[in-house]
Structure formats: C-alpha cells, structure tokens
Amino acid sequence: METYYFDNSATSCPKPEEVYKAVEAGIKDYNANPGRAGHRKALESGKKIYEVREKIAKFFNIENSLNIAFTANATESLNFAIKGGIPTGSHVITTNFEHNSVLRPLFYMQDEKEVSLTFVNTYKEIEENIKSSTKAIVVNHISNVNGTVQDIEKIGKICKKYNLLFILDASQSAGYIDIDMERDNIDILCLTGHKSLFGIQGIGAICLKEGVKIIPVLEGGTGSFSKLSRQPKEMPELLEAGTPNTPGILSLGAGIDFINRIGLNKIKEHEDILTKRFIKRLRNIDKIKLYESFTENQGPVISLNIEGIESSDLAQILDEEFGILVRAGYHCAPLAHRTMGTYETGTVRFSFGYFNTEEEIDYALDALKNITLQI
Ligand SMILES: Cc1ncc(COP(=O)(O)O)c(C=O)c1O
Incomplete structure (x- = not known):
C-alpha cells in the first residue's frame, strides 16, 4: 500500500x-x-x-x-x-x-x-x-x-x-x-x-x-x-x-x-499552503474537533480528534486502511493537553513537511471525511 x-x-x-x-x-x-x-x-x-x-x-x-x-x-x-x-x-x-x-x-x-x-x-x-x-x-x-x-x-x-x-x-x-x-x-x-x-x-x-x-x-x-x-x-x-x-x-x-x-521562505510558504488547506476543509467536516494554534500564527502541526473514536484507534485506522502515517497520544507534551482539554483523550497529530503535496493533503482529508461518515 x-x-x-x-x-x-x-x-x-x-x-x-x-x-x-x-x-x-x-x-x-x-x-x-x-x-x-x-x-x-x-x-x-x-x-x-x-x-x-x-x-x-x-x-x-x-x-x-x-x-x-x-x-x-x-x-x-x-x-x-x-x-x-x-x-x-x-x-x-x-x-x-x-x-x-x-x-x-x-x-x-x-x-x-x-x-x-x-x-x-x-x-x-x-x-x-x-x-x-x-x-x-x-x-x-x-x-x-x-x-x-x-x-x-x-x-x-x-x-x-x-x-x-x-x-x-x-x-x-x-x-x-x-x-x-x-x-x-x-x-x-x-x-x-x-x-x-x-x-x-x-x-x-x-x-x-x-x-x-x-x-x-x-x-x-x-x-x-x-x-x-x-x-x-x-x-x-x-x-x-x-x-x-x-x-x-x-x-x-x-x-x-x-x-x-x-530557500527558507519557499519552504515555509509551501508548508503554510498545506496547513491552511488542511485546516480550511477540516473545519467543514462534522464530528471533527480541531486543535489549532493559541497565537495568531499557525505552524505546520495540527491536532484533531473525531468524536467517538479513541485517538490511538483513529491513527490505526488511518494507517491500516489508508496508509496514512500520523502520531496519536500525548506527543511528550502533557501540559499542552491540559491546556487544550485533551488530557484524557490525547490527539491525532498531522505534521507536514516540505516533501508533502496538496494532493496528499486532499487524500488525507477524504480519508478523514470517510471515517466520520462511517460512525
Ligand atoms: C518541541 C520539541 N522539543 C524537543 C524535542 C526533542 O527532540 P529530540 O527527541 O530530537 O531530542 C521535540 C521532539 O519531538 C520537540 O517536538
């Protein structure tokens, strides 16, 4: 796969x-x-x-x-x-x-x-x-x-x-x-x-x-x-x-x-485009809870949960059914989860890099939408 x-x-x-x-x-x-x-x-x-x-x-x-x-x-x-x-x-x-x-x-x-x-x-x-x-x-x-x-x-x-x-x-x-x-x-x-x-x-x-x-x-x-x-x-x-x-x-x-x-600026620009695209569409998918930046600037790292699914289960489904590799849990930052209200649940984290493409982002969005429709 x-x-x-x-x-x-x-x-x-x-x-x-x-x-x-x-x-x-x-x-x-x-x-x-x-x-x-x-x-x-x-x-x-x-x-x-x-x-x-x-x-x-x-x-x-x-x-x-x-x-x-x-x-x-x-x-x-x-x-x-x-x-x-x-x-x-x-x-x-x-x-x-x-x-x-x-x-x-x-x-x-x-x-x-x-x-x-x-x-x-x-x-x-x-x-x-x-x-x-x-x-x-x-x-x-x-x-x-x-x-x-x-x-x-x-x-x-x-x-x-x-x-x-x-x-x-x-x-x-x-x-x-x-x-x-x-x-x-x-x-x-x-x-x-x-x-x-x-x-x-x-x-x-x-x-x-x-x-x-x-x-x-x-x-x-x-x-x-x-x-x-x-x-x-x-x-x-x-x-x-x-x-x-x-x-x-x-x-x-x-x-x-x-x-x-x-060029550092080009790298940032590319990762920002991916991040914005991901967040924009995710906001319109029911049952997705997004955890975004606490300041006016958003880095290329974003956490989410889908109502009714454990974060570790979601990461497993994404890997096994869609080949999507993400991290679930607490990401070695326990106080962040207290602050975000996810201390009990953890989150599923998507983090983008220069080699990711807009097509890959769309694939991930479709996968997440699919999963929400099945629950
Ligand atoms: C914000 C932050 N600080 C420190 C570290 C530790 O990096 P390393 O495991 O390479 O020492 C990480 C790794 O994920 C991190 O995300």
Missing part, C-alpha cells in the same frame, strides 16, 4: 538526496576521529565538521561558530541549557506547550535546585509574570502538538529589557521559520538536526550567545587540553565531551545546504 507520511514533527521523512550522500561520505571518506589525531584523515574529518559549524553559524546568524557545540539531539542541548545555565534558586517562566525535554529538566531544577516555575500559554503573558527573582525564559518556539507559534522577537525584547536568559527550543521551528540569534536576542538556541533541518537522527546542537556562561553537565575527552584535569572552559570543547557523530554532523550540513538551495 502506498504510504502518506504526516509525522514530520517526529522526524522528517524522506530526507533530501544530498543528506543520504553526506552520511555515506561521513562513514566512508571522513571516518577518522576528528580532533583526536594530527594525521591527514583526522584533519580532513575535523575540517568537514568545522565547515558545518560555519554553515549553522551563517544560517542562524551566530557571530562566532565556536559558540556552537554539537550534541545528540535537542534533548541533550536542553538539558545542558537548563541544568547548566539556570541559576539555583531562581524563578523561570516557561509555557504550557513545552515538550518533556524541557519540562523534565525544569522539574528536576524545581526539585533539586530550588527553582520556581511559572507556566503561561503564550508570549503575551510573559512580561506580567516577571518577578525580581526571574532569571530565565524557556520557550518552545512551535508547539509539536498544535502548532502554536510563539513570537520570539517579542520575547527576545522582553529578555533584553529585564536582563533574562532566553533559552529557545527550536526543535519544530528551525528549518521552517527564520531564526536570528542576534535579532531575536536568543542566549541559548537548542536544535535537533533530524526534523526540519533534514539531518539524520542522533545529531543536534546548542548555540550560545557570546559571553553566556554554562556549567557543563557532561565531562570527558575532548581531544584537546588532554592534561587538564577538568573540562575545558573554551567552547565548543566545554560542551563537546566524547567522539562526535561525524556522519550526523555532515548530514546536518547537507540539510542546511538543501534549505539554502530551496
């Missing part, structure tokens, strides 16, 4: 051809351990990694590419940012749309480091909740449940005004929407490589604004400063303990090349 992939929020699929080639090169050609030897093959691998650092720096307007450290994924980046960057005893404002990769480290900080938390729905409620003890704002740029887009330019301005650390989870937004670390006044940008940036699974990055201090939560070999008994204080070594994922890093570089070739 032909399949229709609408689970791009989980991971983008397919990847651009050049990404597959880059992974192969990472295993075949650039397979010596970068930074761990002075021989030519190790230097070649190191050079390739440096090039990707430069590409990321350019893409997100980061002045010094050495302030970018490669991680395994956004989860690792967010753990580094939250546990290593937020001071003990401080107050933090975050949103109800955070993923568990933010919530769990924040609740750890609440339990172990006397951090207090305030949850808001959107960026509009941040300023009124700032107290003298507030030290950081942690925000999911685009909700992986209902596509709520937070206005990071506005949040950045608030952080600048009140001298707060701005930690951004750009897992769902990087590669879809323009992010500029300088313009948006972001202190710590947390990325995962395998979603809209088109890299493979197992690669991410954490990007620090010049001067932002982080205490490392992972220590180990860096290939440099070997006699130093403590983790080096210099970036990227500070946050890069252990052998890096060269094939993953090269895949991320190829993903960024692809985005630059197509």
